Amino acid sequence: MTSVGEEMHALVERMYPLCRSITGDGVRATLDIVGEHVPLTRHEVPTGTQVLDWTVPQEWNIRDAYVADATGARVVDFAASSLHVLGYSVPVSARMPLAELKQHLHTLPEHPTWVPYRTSYYKPEWGFCLAQETLDALPDGEYEVVVDSTLADGHLSYAEHVVPGRVPDEVLVSCHVCHPSLANDNLAGIAVATFLARELAEREPYYTYRFVYAPGTIGAITWLARNRERVGRVKHGLVLACAGDPGNVTYKRSRRGDAEIDRVLRHVLTASQRPHKIREFTPYGYDERQYCSPGFDLAVGSLTRTPYAGYPEYHTSADDLDFVSPAAMADTLAVCREAFAVLDRNRRYLNLSPYGEPQLGRRGLYDALGGRSDTKETQMAMLWVLNLSDGEHDLIDVAERSGLPFATVADAADALAAAGLLKA
């Protein structure tokens, strides 16, 4: 019997070796794997397409890349890790002395055994990333340098999965699929999103949940450009990233700061008594940068464990399969589950009998024996819902003002609505 955390970790393991970038076959292969778990609608957007202020770039694919020493031995080898090549490296095949080669080598001197992750999407460049200790061991002399890559007109690939709800209003869950062999950033996010989608489908949710798997920045911009007319349907959203590291969960508010999704996450994280952090919006990080640009200003927050760039392993080879755990991913999934359970039931109700308290007793909703001081939570919840159902307060307000569990409050609202005392 495999736990969901272990299943998600297994999915991360399968995707880990692939060389992803903002375009190319690595992204397609990743989407193929995700597609085995949830049905995906795939999109291929041609090079040169105008997307908002940007243009879809040429497609990048790579077959091999290495640096070989005088003996022909590969001292840096793409086959060992997709991180070894600078993302979007132009092709090269040359021999050069170490001094010249060094201008194309990227290391992390402060972590001499780690390989950094570097890219050059928009400036034609080639390069290799390697451990500082590998570099230090290279003798002077001539090296052979090969990047067998292609930069050519092609497509940008992304995919969507929709869990239909009872209303067309949408909740967007977005995760970036452009990073190569980095487990936490963002294979863990992809895995959590995928298992979340499967769970939601079983629940027949109120909202329609749209999952977007797209490359960072240019992918989100492409999605926004192609959905500009219907983006108003997105009422709430989460960018999922860094979902598996050992840190506590962190919620970064949407640009609006007090959107319903922000209130939901604050409520759920507080009520669950998980250690957590809530951060104000900043225009840096993942694709909330695009969704929360001032023209769109969507109610999209960001859920991570340790946030963007907040851990030393970030964008290095140390963000590997050991860095993410089944337990951490299962906890991130649980936060999503709890948050969307609240979001799905949260409403502003209107008390249809607002003058004085309605007589709950004759409707079988209130204890007959009076005088006791141990009024039940369910009765308190009904009084709170009735009192605050003036069109100004939603059930999260009721839960927070009353100190009662959200589910108790929502159950009370259901009972009152069934008795004809409330309408949504």
Added chain:
Amino acid sequence: MTSVGEEMHALVERMYPLCRSITGDGVRATLDIVGEHVPLTRHEVPTGTQVLDWTVPQEWNIRDAYVADATGARVVDFAASSLHVLGYSVPVSARMPLAELKQHLHTLPEHPTWVPYRTSYYKPEWGFCLAQETLDALPDGEYEVVVDSTLADGHLSYAEHVVPGRVPDEVLVSCHVCHPSLANDNLAGIAVATFLARELAEREPYYTYRFVYAPGTIGAITWLARNRERVGRVKHGLVLACAGDPGNVTYKRSRRGDAEIDRVLRHVLTASQRPHKIREFTPYGYDERQYCSPGFDLAVGSLTRTPYAGYPEYHTSADDLDFVSPAAMADTLAVCREAFAVLDRNRRYLNLSPYGEPQLGRRGLYDALGGRSDTKETQMAMLWVLNLSDGEHDLIDVAERSGLPFATVADAADALAAAGLLKA
């Protein structure tokens, strides 16, 4: 020479033995006693009258009730305390073994010497309340059970007393009169309300003060139903309850939270440096539940000492004449006196000379000798009133922003108005 605290306690003592309920002669006898202190307008509302979502119930009266043992000795006797009978008990005359009787007995196991207060207004039931230790001492065997009560069409009784003011805008002071022999809940509240009414009449208040003595819940609902058209005149209000226990005074805000009455009480309690608590509104407690239902949403707060259900003696025989003190009732009365003194003088003024400071000196309102740093409070109060009299701030704002006593600020406003520099 009797203090007002002692006078109020004497009034509590007279009302204490009566068996009050939400209807019946006990309420009428209580209103008779109150009517000896302040003139009352009495209302009798027939059984079956629709009042908002409720219906006025049958009237309940009781002459005798007891449980007698095999020797004929009364082991539980209504004559000893009105608490011994379940409120609204239907009549019964029967003999039964202890085991069967026990289903109708109510005790407080955690306080074995106290008798609880219990009711069953809306479900026909009979029962007795007794001390746990009394119950424990009852031998098995057969008992005679008698409740000589009447449930019949009749009336719900309540009363009003009005202290006329200079304006028709009203301040509502409401207290419940439905509890039997419980001193703090709410004979102390009735006593404070009554002596407050007498004091206010001597003061020729600005507002019209309306005192409502009515049974809890159904009484307030009846008053609201019968005053639905004129309830808009109620600009401020207080529900008075638990006015005599040893705890510190507690103010529970109106549902609005920042109504003028809320600001008045916060100001007075803070400025007086009394130990006190201010609580947010909750839809539970006394008749603020009805006045603050969302359809009415009146600016009615609740003043108590220890709040509703906040003390072990609550709704038990331990809420007796010793539990309430003259000093505590006198202090509650003083809070009301201070609060209504502020409320009555609080205004938003308009500075009629708002461009620069008016020259107070030539109007005799400012010291002639300049250069000193010990400017008098009265002068500072005038500068503050002038500066904040823009139609946005009232005198409470001025007192709080300036740190000056409210009375000094109000006197300054009077002086400025007399000089033609302000208008209300």
Added chain:
Amino acid sequence: MTSVGEEMHALVERMYPLCRSITGDGVRATLDIVGEHVPLTRHEVPTGTQVLDWTVPQEWNIRDAYVADATGARVVDFAASSLHVLGYSVPVSARMPLAELKQHLHTLPEHPTWVPYRTSYYKPEWGFCLAQETLDALPDGEYEVVVDSTLADGHLSYAEHVVPGRVPDEVLVSCHVCHPSLANDNLAGIAVATFLARELAEREPYYTYRFVYAPGTIGAITWLARNRERVGRVKHGLVLACAGDPGNVTYKRSRRGDAEIDRVLRHVLTASQRPHKIREFTPYGYDERQYCSPGFDLAVGSLTRTPYAGYPEYHTSADDLDFVSPAAMADTLAVCREAFAVLDRNRRYLNLSPYGEPQLGRRGLYDALGGRSDTKETQMAMLWVLNLSDGEHDLIDVAERSGLPFATVADAADALAAAGLLKA
């Protein structure tokens, strides 16, 4: 090489001996000295002119004043300090016993060696101010009393200096010039204002800066009365006083409390990590009382070191040349310089490419190498400015939300505006 602090102190020294009051030649002589540093527009407003609720009083001038003992020796002498005579003393020439004279003598018993500053502008009176120990040493007997002053129709004098800006919107800097030999109150303020004006002229500021040198209260009221139609041009302002004492700098907010000038000063004082205090508005102090009267309600705050009446030397002979230091005045000047540098660049911009992030890279505004976590401050500043440039936030908001230095943020805005991505 003289520091600006020393230059300001030298200016204070020159003005110190003059006998200033709300009218008269002492004010004119003071404005003559200021006029040597910055060109002034002088105004002379005739006695009897109606100014708002006030009337320009008669002009007061004084040539000599003394108390002489039986031997003819001057025991109190105006020639020694302008403080010795009650401001606006009517002329007197008389002989009287000490007991009668004492009714006209003002001392500070708690500081027996200090001479107080006292005035009687609006009630005809004569008097002398002296040290308590001087008074204590006076033997009984007869004294000669002379005040050789004139109270006659004349003028109230004030002056303005304008530093033209790129826009006609004005920043008002106001300082009172009516106090006699008191160094901190307000010669230091006059000196800081004057050197600030000289600096601003070199900077070609955005706003037009208007410096007003006028007697306290009646002078500000006169200026407001004569500029009533154009006072709307004053968008921001500072009253400068007590600019040279040893205390920390204090900013007193405008009556509005959150005007742009209030936000600028809070930002600058916080960001500079100076020890400082920020106080809420009070309708007492210096001429902010008039500028912030509710009819005008100008966005004028007050900058001092120790505020009004907040030090024992206040309005006494101990507020002398030693009480104010070059360093303190230089620091006050620096606060003004920093504040106006922020104010001058603060804008609300509109992002002209608000849908997604604009591609900064192809405009040369963003690093080509991706993946690193050490994003530069300048790039972060651009992202913040773009994200918050929705017409609702100004650059101070951006600086405070981002934690970036204001100048970095303003430079980023300039770069983005130059790239056509923003408009003011």
